[in-house]
Amino acid sequence: MHLTLRKAAAAACLLLAAGATRAAADPLQNAVINASYSAGSVLSLGDNYAGGSVSGLDPYNVSAEFFTADALFGFDFSADGQLTIFNNASIPAGSYVASFDFGATLGAPIADFRVVDAGITGGTPVLTIVNDHTISIDLSAVQWNGDFSPLVTAVTLQAVPEPATAWMLAAGLIGLSAAMRARRRNR
Structure with missing residues (x-):
């Protein structure tokens, strides 16, 4: 016995x-994201890039959820928590900070936000967890070293049984x- x-x-x-x-396993599966950008507005997949700043995840993961209105950056989230940022052109010196607020659509508070793969980029992005449901990324010090250079980050939520x-x-x-x-x- x-x-x-x-x-x-x-x-x-x-x-x-x-x-x-x-x-x-998929911390961002049902996320609805509100984006903001320090150098202007954000265009979202949710309204066919017509000017909105709120979007859900691309269900087919074939398109970026957000582009900056100045056409410098694209932001592509995936359900597993990865955020891929890429530049669309040469990036002039300036202040480029993007924030993403998931509101109440996350299953748990954000626990970690880190770079997974810097690719061919140089410099250091400043990643910040603003609160339990908001992240911010300062791209001002990143050298992109070519067009469409991906910088991959990951959002991890606190484990909730x-x-x-x-x-x-x-x-x-x-x-x-x-x-x-x-x-x-x-x-």
Whole structure:
């Protein structure tokens, strides 16, 4: 009986880990994003780039969700949390800061925002988590070294266990407690 309870507890722990991983697999899946840009306005896929700053993710992942109205930058989000930024032309010296607010459409607060692949770009972008649902990226110090040079970043959300995970954990603890009591009685 002890061996069976141990196996059940181990299985519950594995399910707990799998549940937490599954919950964070596509952190931006249902995101609706409001964009702003320090050097002008932002055009969004949501209105066929006619002037809006709010967009959902491209369901086919074939187009960038946002372009700056000055035609310097494109911003392409993917459901897994990656944000690819690319330049459309040579970038003159200036201040270029873009902010993206996900509002209440994220499943958890933003935990991390980092560069994943700088590609052929030089310099350092300044990545900031403004609050639980907003990120900002300052591209002023980035050297793009050619047109359409991708700079890939990633947004990670805090891990939030699925509701069933808490029940599995409670059941596992109750089972271990019962096994310990039975073991004491059998001595």
